[in-house]
Structure formats: C-alpha cells, structure tokens
Amino acid sequence: MAEENDQEQQDKPTGKRKKLLFIGGGAAIIIIAVVVIWLFSGSSESGQGQSNGGQASQVSADSSDAPEVGNALYVGMPRPFVFIVPGDARERTVQIKVQLMVRGEESEEQVKRHIPLIEGTLHEVFSSSTAEELKTVEGKTKLRELALQEVRNALESVAGPGLVEQVLFTSMVMQ
Incomplete structure (x- = not known):
C-alpha cells in the first residue's frame, strides 16, 4: 500500500x-x-x-518632389456646416459634414493652415443651393463639384494650385 x-x-x-x-x-x-x-x-x-x-x-x-500617388490623406472640417436653404413649401435646415482629400503631408499641413478660408468658401457654396437640388443624387454631385472648384480657386491664391483633390460629404441631413 x-x-x-x-x-x-x-x-x-x-x-x-x-x-x-x-x-x-x-x-x-x-x-x-x-x-x-x-x-x-x-x-x-x-x-x-x-x-x-x-x-x-x-x-x-x-518622389521627394511630388507627393506619392497612393498617399491620400483626409482633412476633416472641425465643425459640420449648418445652413438654411429655400424649399417648395418652406425653408429647410441642412447639416453637412465635410472632409477634404489631399495628397501628401505637406498638402495636408497647408490645408489645415487655411481651414477658416475653406470653411467660409464652403458655407457660401452650400447656402447658395436649394432643397430641391439637395434631394437628388445629381444635385448633391453638382454641389460637391462646385464646392471642390470653389475651394481650389480660394486656395490657389494663397497656397498654390492643386492642394485639394476631392471634397467628400461624410454626412448630410436635411430637415
């Protein structure tokens, strides 16, 4: 045992x-x-x-002279854009959140320096639209293209051409 x-x-x-x-x-x-x-x-x-x-x-x-093709960076606007647009029966309140696509860190820094100019330009473009335009996909696309064109024009005079590649709507609410 x-x-x-x-x-x-x-x-x-x-x-x-x-x-x-x-x-x-x-x-x-x-x-x-x-x-x-x-x-x-x-x-x-x-x-x-x-x-x-x-x-x-x-x-x-x-590649040190030109930004890399695949190096897309996104610069978000600090606040959403809130504005009133005319509609058929009544005025509508719209809120849009925007991000800008840029290429390279140098472009990102320049765009960040000029955010007040970009915000002012985008607010002018957005508030000039109507509720009927914002209800359709084509209207939203035209607004995005117009915003891109106006932002490029505004930045060209202070920072040089071609900083912003795209204006992206990350959120859009209309009441």
Whole structure:
C-alpha cells in the first residue's frame, strides 16, 4: 500500500514542474508569434528592395518632389456646416459634414493652415443651393463639384494650385 502511494506521488508533476511547463509553453508561443510577425512584415520590404535593385534609390529621390500617388490623406472640417436653404413649401435646415482629400503631408499641413478660408468658401457654396437640388443624387454631385472648384480657386491664391483633390460629404441631413 505504501509503495502505491509513493508511485502515485512520483507520477504527478510537482508545483515547480507545472510552473516550468507553463512558463516554457508561454515562452514558446511568444517566440513563435514574434517569428511569424517578423516573417510577414520583413518579407514584403526585403522583396521590394531586391526586385528593384538600384532603382529603389532613384524612385525615392524622384518622389521627394511630388507627393506619392497612393498617399491620400483626409482633412476633416472641425465643425459640420449648418445652413438654411429655400424649399417648395418652406425653408429647410441642412447639416453637412465635410472632409477634404489631399495628397501628401505637406498638402495636408497647408490645408489645415487655411481651414477658416475653406470653411467660409464652403458655407457660401452650400447656402447658395436649394432643397430641391439637395434631394437628388445629381444635385448633391453638382454641389460637391462646385464646392471642390470653389475651394481650389480660394486656395490657389494663397497656397498654390492643386492642394485639394476631392471634397467628400461624410454626412448630410436635411430637415
């Protein structure tokens, strides 16, 4: 009987052994996760450098002058535009939230510096519309295009041409 109890105690792992197994298993999982992340993130960068050869340095030198094509940034207007437009039976209150799409961080900074000018321009454009125009998709599209044109014109005189690529309506409510 005493021999069976001794054998059962030897078969069961002790508290220290359990801790070591737990710590070792956790460390193995962390090491595997780090290796997987390193392989996925490192493979795309090293593959691009090897396939381009000497062209990589030439492309980076050329791209410093012009903003990257895929580097779209969005500048949100700090407040939604709220204005009243005439309608068939009565005047309507409209609220529009706007974001501007720009290319490159330099353009983003210039647009942020001129937000008061942009807000004033957009408010003039929006308040000149009617409720009937804003009810249709075509009317909203025309308003967006007119807003883009007017913002570009206003910014061209103070910051240069081509800062804003698109004017996006992220929300529009009409009551």
